[in-house]
Amino acid sequence: MSKDRSSVGQTRKHTARAQREQMYRQWLLAISIFLGVVVVGLVGYAIYDYAVIRPNTVVATIDGEEITSQEFTGWARMAQADLVNQIEYLSISAQYGLIGPDQLPQVQQQVDMMVAQLDDENLIAQLTLDRIVESLLVQQELEALEIEVDE
Numbered sequence: 001m002s003k004d005r006s007s008v009g010q011t012r013k014h015t016a017r018a019q020r021e022q023m024y025r026q027w028l029l030a031i032s033i034f035l036g037v038v039v040v041g042l043v044g045y046a047i048y049d050y051a052v053i054r055p056n057t058v059v060a061t062i063d064g065e066e067i068t069s070q071e072f073t074g075w076a077r078m079a080q081a082d083l084v085n086q087i088e089y090l091s092i093s094a095q096y097g098l099i100g101p102d103q104l105p106q107v108q109q110q111v112d113m114m115v116a117q118l119d120d121e122n123l124i125a126q127l128t129l130d131r132i133v134e135s136l137l138v139q140q141e142l143e144a145l146e147i148e149v150d151e
Helices: 012-053 069-095 104-119 121-144
Strands: 058-062 065-068
Touching (some): 069 121
């Protein structure tokens, strides 16, 4: 007569295997939680870096006045917008005949030069720094002369 296995219960082998599987599940859970915390931490730091650290990074100091990355970016966008507006103005002027036919090659050359300036990030950065320096110097001179400018 053979014994029915379902009536016997768990053997030591089954118990050891169940304990090993439970230990593996606990390790897997702990590693998963650890990796989840690391990923959330990295994403959180990336957001913090993008939203707080980078905009407040000082990119230049001019006569003791600090220029942050956020201010510099605003000035650079304004410089790019000015170039785009100048290109549009010259193009529209040429289209509607406001520029004489003898001046068209010169205007086209000027437009080509402005387009090249838009493509050159270093040049835009230099133009932006020049504008910031000029603006700060004018502002300091106005303060020295005690002149107030209304906006």
